[in-house]
Amino acid sequence: xxFSFVAGSLLNGLLVGGVYSLMAIGLTLIxxxxxxVNFAHGSLIMLGMYxxxxxxxxxxxDPYLAILVSLAVLFIVGACFQRFLITPILDAPEHNxxxxxxxxxxxxxxxxxxxxxxDYRVLKTPYxxxxxxxxxxxxxxVRLLAFVSAMILAGILYLVLTRTDLGKAIRAASEExxxxxxxxxxxxxxxxxxxxIGAACAGVSGAAIAPFIPVYPYVGWLFVITAFVVVVLGGxxxxxxxxxxxxxxxxxxxVGAMFLPGAMKSxxxxxxxxxxxxxxxxGLFGRxxx
Amino acid sequence: MAETRGHLKRKLGRPTWIAVVCVLAALHLLPWVFPSxxxxxxxxxxxxxxxxxxxxxxxxxxxxxxxxxxFFGLGAYVSSLLFVRLGLTPxxxxxxxxxxxxxxxxxxxxxSFRYGLKxxxxxxxxxxxxEIFHMIATGWSxxxxxxxxxxxxxxxxxxxxxxxxxxxxYFMSLWMMVGSLYLVWRLEGxxxxxxxxxxxxxxxxxxxxxxxxxxxxxxxxxxxxxxxAIGGTVYAQYLLYIDxxxxxxxxxxxxxxxxxxxxxxxxxxxxxxxxxxLTPLSEITRxxxxxxxxxxxxxxxxxxxxxxxFLPDGLIGLARKIVGKFQKGVA
Numbered sequence: 001x002x003f004s005f006v007a008g009s010l011l012n013g014l015l016v017g018g019v020y021s022l023m024a025i026g027l028t029l030i031x032x033x034x035x036x037v038n039f040a041h042g043s044l045i046m047l048g049m050y051x052x053x054x055x056x057x058x059x060x061x062d063p064y065l066a067i068l069v070s071l072a073v074l075f076i077v078g079a080c081f082q083r084f085l086i087t088p089i090l091d092a093p094e095h096n097x098x099x100x101x102x103x104x105x106x107x108x109x110x111x112x113x114x115x116x117x118x119d120y121r122v123l124k125t126p127y128x129x130x131x132x133x134x135x136x137x138x139x140x141x142v143r144l145l146a147f148v149s150a151m152i153l154a155g156i157l158y159l160v161l162t163r164t165d166l167g168k169a170i171r172a173a174s175e176e177x178x179x180x181x182x183x184x185x186x187x188x189x190x191x192x193x194x195x196x197i198g199a200a201c202a203g204v205s206g207a208a209i210a211p212f213i214p215v216y217p218y219v220g221w222l223f224v225i226t227a228f229v230v231v232v233l234g235g236x237x238x239x240x241x242x243x244x245x246x247x248x249x250x251x252x253x254x255v256g257a258m259f260l261p262g263a264m265k266s267x268x269x270x271x272x273x274x275x276x277x278x279x280x281x282x283g284l285f286g287r288x289x290x
Numbered sequence: 291m292a293e294t295r296g297h298l299k300r301k302l303g304r305p306t307w308i309a310v311v312c313v314l315a316a317l318h319l320l321p322w323v324f325p326s327x328x329x330x331x332x333x334x335x336x337x338x339x340x341x342x343x344x345x346x347x348x349x350x351x352x353x354x355x356x357x358x359x360x361f362f363g364l365g366a367y368v369s370s371l372l373f374v375r376l377g378l379t380p381x382x383x384x385x386x387x388x389x390x391x392x393x394x395x396x397x398x399x400x401x402s403f404r405y406g407l408k409x410x411x412x413x414x415x416x417x418x419x420x421e422i423f424h425m426i427a428t429g430w431s432x433x434x435x436x437x438x439x440x441x442x443x444x445x446x447x448x449x450x451x452x453x454x455x456x457x458x459x460y461f462m463s464l465w466m467m468v469g470s471l472y473l474v475w476r477l478e479g480x481x482x483x484x485x486x487x488x489x490x491x492x493x494x495x496x497x498x499x500x501x502x503x504x505x506x507x508x509x510x511x512x513x514x515x516x517x518x519a520i521g522g523t524v525y526a527q528y529l530l531y532i533d534x535x536x537x538x539x540x541x542x543x544x545x546x547x548x549x550x551x552x553x554x555x556x557x558x559x560x561x562x563x564x565x566x567x568l569t570p571l572s573e574i575t576r577x578x579x580x581x582x583x584x585x586x587x588x589x590x591x592x593x594x595x596x597x598x599x600f601l602p603d604g605l606i607g608l609a610r611k612i613v614g615k616f617q618k619g620v621a
Contacts, residue, residue, distance in 0.1 A: 037410040037414075085595065085599070088599060089598060089599055092598075092602065094409050094410060095354045095409055095410065095413065096598050096602060098354070098409075098410050098413060099354075099551065099594060099598050100594070100595055100598045100599070102356075102544070102591075102594065103590070103591045103592070103593075103594030103595035103598065104591065104595060105591070106544065106587050106588065106590055106591030106594065107588050107591030107592055107595070108591075109584070109587070110584035110585065110587040110588035110591065111588055113584040114584065114585060114588065118584070217584070221540065225417065225418065225421060228414055229418075232411075232414075260429075261429045262429075264425045264426065264428075264429040266421075266425065267422060267425055267426075270418050270421060270422050270425075271422075273414075273415075273418050274401070274415060274418055274419070277402075277407060277411055277414070277415050278401050278402070278405055278407070278415075279405075281405065281407065281411065
């Protein structure tokens with residue numbers, strides 16, 4: 001195992017980790033504001049991948065322009081999801097929301113099988129062949145672009161949350177929903193927007209990885225558990241934690257891939273998940289009592 | 291008070307006894323009347339048994355598991371590997387399966403409940419354990435790897451839990467299901483059963499009243515895991531083939547948990563009722579839409595969403611509501 005191989009796979013892990021970060025930011029935002037554990041996040045990622053795939057195949061868009069299509073479509077899907085399914089049961093016990101999102105995820109995935117067949121589809125782009133070298137270390141262009149796209153959206157989201165009135169309202173609603181309501185914030189609309197943003201994060205991350213990960217209806221399962229691992233690692237509801245957690249899990253996965261057979265490479269991140277849940281359920285960056 | 295005590299002593303009125311005996315008698319005649327539906331009936335009973343296992347932990351003790359396939363798969367693998375490698379008959383293997391399930395359940399329970407893990411976190415940790423076992427079963431060639439384990443067919447060998455006909459499996463699964471119903475019915479009337487409910491309804495209040503919720507939850511986990519693992523062994527012997535996807539896969543966790551949730555979590559008959567509704571649905575849609583094998587899961591998804599939104603107490607809750615209205619109308 002040469003140095004350049006190790007460094008290369010760590011770097012690739014870090015690049016994919018950036019996409020994990022964005023997936024987890026969407027998930028943690030939804031949890032932080034609505035206290036809903038969104039089990040359908042993987043299906044939203046899958047939908048983002050298919051949206052981008054069809055935008056490229058049917059509209060002949062550039063795959064990186066198709067990311068914007070995914071963003072818009074998934075925002076609308078997410079807002080409707082919140083409005084029609086989550087809002088009516090927001091006051092139910094928390095496991096009911098988890099089960100509801102599980103039901104939605106079963107529905108979406110198998111609808112995708114029904115509509116688009118269970119076949120693996122590969123989004124062919126000219127970029128996929130390009131590798132460039134940093135010394136001996138080879139970096140694939142599509143992974144770098146996925147990382148950059150994820151970082152751009154994460155950056156914009158960060159600015160929205162910290163610098164705008166909308167962001168202030170979202171943060172207020174997550175800290176103290178009743179107080180926010182009393183201050184004249186339209187909580188229902190805000191929840192729709194927040195879920196829309198969370199789903200859009202899933203959509204963009206899906207579209208960003210579509211050029212190097214085959215698209216199929218159950219692809220979300222590859223990511224949903226990883227996204228939960230990242231969210232728990234960073235502390236539920238903690239956006240900065242999700243960002244750092246994504247990078248950590250990306251690297252941990254690539255270390256796993258170096259030492260373990262292909263089918264078992266995620267064991268490292270799952271073990272991290274269990275250890276964190278047991279010993280530090282508030283996450284690495286969480287406050288003491290989580 | 292007397293009523294509560296009578297309820298807890300588990301006495302049934304004469305009409306209930308007559309109904310139970312009639313239903314059981316009818317079920318024993320069924321193989322001769324409708325031999326063609328035996329497969330569906332076996333699946334109904336097996337998943338009702340495992341759903342009952344889930345129900346003890348999820349419905350009664352209030353800990354929703356998203357990974358019960360880990361006990362199902364463990365049960366299927368332990369007895370099958372003991373049979374294939376060591377020639378041990380599954381009649382003894384089933385005890386090892388059950389024991390392995392209980393040990394794993396206690397291990398996960400010890401880790402989780404000690405730290406007061408609950409709600410979505412417990413659900414996810416169960417899912418993570420199921421996925422880890424899925425990955426190990428797929429990657430480790432000593433347990434068959436991705437190809438799984440083929441249980442050699444020995445012809446009609448009752449001593450090895452292999453039969454050429456479906457009837458023996460039918461009666462076996464029927465009586466296991468009845469046994470699970472009886473167990474949970476008795477459990478409801480014990481102190482332990484009440485502890486389960488106390489821990490579910492208000493963990494802190496139960497602790498304050500001196501209920502050791504940790505021990506209660508551990509016991510719920512052990513019962514739940516053991517029952518599910520037994521179902522896994524019978525399933526493996528019935529189909530004679532297991533692989534990682536069909537045992538540890540997420541779909542099985544969903545299959546197991548959906549039955550009590552749709553039937554009515556925390557009720558004795560909920561898992562059976564859920565299984566009576568879901569099993570034929572999945573078997574028939576699988577036959578009707580062979581090329582789209584996922585259609586039944588799509589329907590599951592719709593049913594799950596509808597039940598959560600409109601019938602949080604499941605079909606049993608709906609039935610009770612209708613009966614209540616009817617009685618009010620009569621009075």
